[in-house]
Amino acid sequence: MTVREWFSNKIRNDVRTVVQKPAEWREDVAYTVDGMRRGTIDPLDVAKTVLATLATIVFVFVLLIPVYWIFIIALQGEGATLYSTDSAGLIPSQFDPAAFVWVIGDIAIPGAIVGITIPFTDIEFYISWPRIVFLDASNYVDSTSDFPRYFRNSMFISFWTVVFAMLMIVPAAYAFSRREFAGRMKLLYGYILFTQVGAGLGIASVIALYTIFSSMGVTNNRLVLAFYYAAMAVPFNTWLLKTYMDSIPTSLEEAAIMDGASPFRVAWEVVLPLAKPGIATIFIFIFLVGWMEFIIAQLILSPEHYTLPVGLFSLIDEHNVPWGQFSAFALVYASPVVFIYMFAQRYIEDGFSFGGTKG
Amino acid sequence: MSLSSVGDRTRERYQATVPEHVRDRLEEHRPLLLVLPGLIAFSLFMFFPLAYTIYLSFTDAEPATVFQDGPGGLTGFFGLRGEESFVGLENYIAVFSDPTFWNSLGVTWLFVICSVALKVLFGVGIAMIMTSDRVKGRRYMRSIIIIPWALPPIFTITIWSGIFSSAQFGLANQAVIFLGFSEQAWLNDRWMAFASYLLTEMWLAYPFMVIITVSALQAVSDELMDAAKVDGAGYFHRFWHVTVPSIKRPVMFAAILTAAASFTQFLIPYVFNRGGPNRANELIVLHGYQEAFNFNAYGAGAAIMMSAVAFIGAFMIVAVWKGRLAEGVDGP
Numbered sequence: 001m002t003v004r005e006w007f008s009n010k011i012r013n014d015v016r017t018v019v020q021k022p023a024e025w026r027e028d029v030a031y032t033v034d035g036m037r038r039g040t041i042d043p044l045d046v047a048k049t050v051l052a053t054l055a056t057i058v059f060v061f062v063l064l065i066p067v068y069w070i071f072i073i074a075l076q077g078e079g080a081t082l083y084s085t086d087s088a089g090l091i092p093s094q095f096d097p098a099a100f101v102w103v104i105g106d107i108a109i110p111g112a113i114v115g116i117t118i119p120f121t122d123i124e125f126y127i128s129w130p131r132i133v134f135l136d137a138s139n140y141v142d143s144t145s146d147f148p149r150y151f152r153n154s155m156f157i158s159f160w161t162v163v164f165a166m167l168m169i170v171p172a173a174y175a176f177s178r179r180e181f182a183g184r185m186k187l188l189y190g191y192i193l194f195t196q197v198g199a200g201l202g203i204a205s206v207i208a209l210y211t212i213f214s215s216m217g218v219t220n221n222r223l224v225l226a227f228y229y230a231a232m233a234v235p236f237n238t239w240l241l242k243t244y245m246d247s248i249p250t251s252l253e254e255a256a257i258m259d260g261a262s263p264f265r266v267a268w269e270v271v272l273p274l275a276k277p278g279i280a281t282i283f284i285f286i287f288l289v290g291w292m293e294f295i296i297a298q299l300i301l302s303p304e305h306y307t308l309p310v311g312l313f314s315l316i317d318e319h320n321v322p323w324g325q326f327s328a329f330a331l332v333y334a335s336p337v338v339f340i341y342m343f344a345q346r347y348i349e350d351g352f353s354f355g356g357t358k359g
Numbered sequence: 360m361s362l363s364s365v366g367d368r369t370r371e372r373y374q375a376t377v378p379e380h381v382r383d384r385l386e387e388h389r390p391l392l393l394v395l396p397g398l399i400a401f402s403l404f405m406f407f408p409l410a411y412t413i414y415l416s417f418t419d420a421e422p423a424t425v426f427q428d429g430p431g432g433l434t435g436f437f438g439l440r441g442e443e444s445f446v447g448l449e450n451y452i453a454v455f456s457d458p459t460f461w462n463s464l465g466v467t468w469l470f471v472i473c474s475v476a477l478k479v480l481f482g483v484g485i486a487m488i489m490t491s492d493r494v495k496g497r498r499y500m501r502s503i504i505i506i507p508w509a510l511p512p513i514f515t516i517t518i519w520s521g522i523f524s525s526a527q528f529g530l531a532n533q534a535v536i537f538l539g540f541s542e543q544a545w546l547n548d549r550w551m552a553f554a555s556y557l558l559t560e561m562w563l564a565y566p567f568m569v570i571i572t573v574s575a576l577q578a579v580s581d582e583l584m585d586a587a588k589v590d591g592a593g594y595f596h597r598f599w600h601v602t603v604p605s606i607k608r609p610v611m612f613a614a615i616l617t618a619a620a621s622f623t624q625f626l627i628p629y630v631f632n633r634g635g636p637n638r639a640n641e642l643i644v645l646h647g648y649q650e651a652f653n654f655n656a657y658g659a660g661a662a663i664m665m666s667a668v669a670f671i672g673a674f675m676i677v678a679v680w681k682g683r684l685a686e687g688v689d690g691p
Binding site: 048049052053056057059060063064065066067069070164167168169171172174175176179180181182183184187194197198199200201202203204205206207208209210211212214215227228230231232234235238291292294295299309312313316321323326330333334337338341342 | 388389390391393394396397398400401403404405407408409411412414415420425426440441488489491493494495496497500502503504506507508509510511512513514515517518519520521522524528530562619620622623625626630644647648651652657660661664665667668671675
């Protein structure tokens with residue numbers, strides 16, 4: 001099963017559940033109403049349940065008001081201002097997507113000229129196409145944000161973080177899961193400890209880190225930053241992938257060994273394909289490290305290499321906060337994370353059963 | 360020439376050049392070789408900066424000296440060292456005799472104690488609601504309610520700083536005006552600002568507590584619960600004598616971890632008002648950061664950071680010893 005099939009299966013299941021749920025609920029309600037009519041279900045009991053559920057829904061809404069509020073402000077357009085309350089209330093007074101247009105900018109396929117030479121002949125021809133514009137931002141807003149540039153920087157850093165981290169983590173997780181070596185359990189316990197205290201120690205050593213990076217002249221180097229993120233992602237993700245690999249039965253590997261496969265081939269052709277879902281999970285986690293980290297990034301990057309979190313913060317660093325623009329920027333920045341998270345949530349909850357050190 | 364014969368020839372050459380006992384050692388420790396790259400990279404960025412922080416804390420490092428070209432060679436850490444010179448314990452003496460350091464440390468501990476208490480109460484409360492049989496659709500609500508955990512910290516913290524904006528626009532001020540009071544300058548008053556830090560920290564961290572507590576609550580024995588019900592125990596009696604004992608261990612575990620996170624909280628005071636007003640609310644990590652990057656005293660900043668690490672280390676050791684954290688790792 002390829003990763004894509006695995007993901008599409010999950011998504012299909014989720015969609016099916018969402019579609020079928022209302023019907024189920026209707027049946028539940030019909031059953032309850034029927035029961036009350038016949039006197040088998042106590043109406044007082046039903047009333048308590050309904051009240052408790054409604055109260056909980058209100059409670060959940062109140063808890064998430066900050067997110068809802070920022071959403072409302074973003075929908076008020078660019079000019080949501082600091083000194084009027086009517087544009088920042090909980091009930092929207094108008095809808096205006098201008099702030100989102102400001103964030104995204106033009107949506108277009110850049111024009112280009114491509115020259116094609118057919119080898120060993122003199123035939124040369126050029127294909128050119130004009131810039132195809134789907135949305136021209138200047139029709140709606142005066143200026144556009146630096147979001148596309150920050151986005152490219154973030155993608156660049158996250159990409160290399162994933163590459164570096166995978167090269168270090170996948171072999172290590174395999175060794176932890178399938179091989180015996182001196183100090184294995186001690187290292188594993190150390191890794192688990194550092195998943196918790198690592199972030200704190202990382203902040204505490206921020207002065208030294210900055211000094212070292214500056215002395216070596218690698219501030220503002222996006223690859224070095226990516227390598228730093230990859231290194232910091234090692235403990236948690238090695239442990240996570242090791243836990244996943246532990247759940248893969250060893251019988252297939254034994255069969256491959258019986259057939260004379262070398263240890264390398266067993267790892268490459270049997271264990272790795274089976275571990276794909278686990279690898280996909282740590283891929284997400286590692287990608288998000290670079291996507292979300294702020295403190296180190298704002299310390300060592302210059303404006304032309306700002307990532308999205310630093311760019312977001314630079315919006316409010318001025319005295320006058322453009323709340324409408326800030327909210328739209330923040331939402332566009334954070335929404336992919338939320339979608340990924342909602343999807344991956346049950347696997348994360350599984351990972352928190354603290355059972356991963358056995359074996 | 361086939362590919363495998365190339366492999367064979369490489370192997371022959373390898374066997375010819377590398378002595379047999381070295382080869383045996385390599386064979387024996389090969390799995391370790393797979394682990395080493397990650398371990399070395401992690402150690403490089405975790406322990407080396409930490410060691411360098413210790414070194415800096417004994418020097419008079421500041422931007423004017425530390426970025427100069429140093430002596431080079433082995434004693435100059437191969438060019439890493441600048442022109443800073445050793446000052447012994449001077450930084451530590453200066454830091455420990457500075458009232459702002461003790462203020463910062465006091466505020467940090469107060470922050471840790473209050474926020475952990477709030478997080479535990481709030482997290483367990485939500486978890487109780489979210490596992491109650493009375494609430495329908497609680498599984499879906501659970502997945503919605505832990506959204507704050509998924510959001511990037513810089514995103515949520517800047518939103519909260521907008522909520523506590525001193526303008527009328529801020530959500531906190533709108534609520535206050537709605538209740539009939541006049542608007543407040545939340546972040547200009549010391550304790551108001553502190554309270555807003557606490558509220559934000561609680562909001563950021565409750566999902567973690569909820570997840571841990573929910574999985575602990577689901578492990579509470581139903582038989583024990585039913586037995587207590589048959590014996591006529593009321594709701595609070597059951598909660599105190601059946602639920603609490605069985606969720607105590609995992610919740611303790613989560614509380615210790617989240618206490619460590621609160622102790623090194625940096626972003627909330629930094630984004631809200633740089634630990635203001637007048638440096639009154641600088642949590643310890645921010646205090647060290649400000650000393651280094653705002654007042655250019657890298658040595659003193661490093662000394663503050665090392666003191667913070669010492670305190671958090673002592674706290675963790677006591678917590679592990681008292682709360683038997685290691686057992687928590689093996690499963691509740």
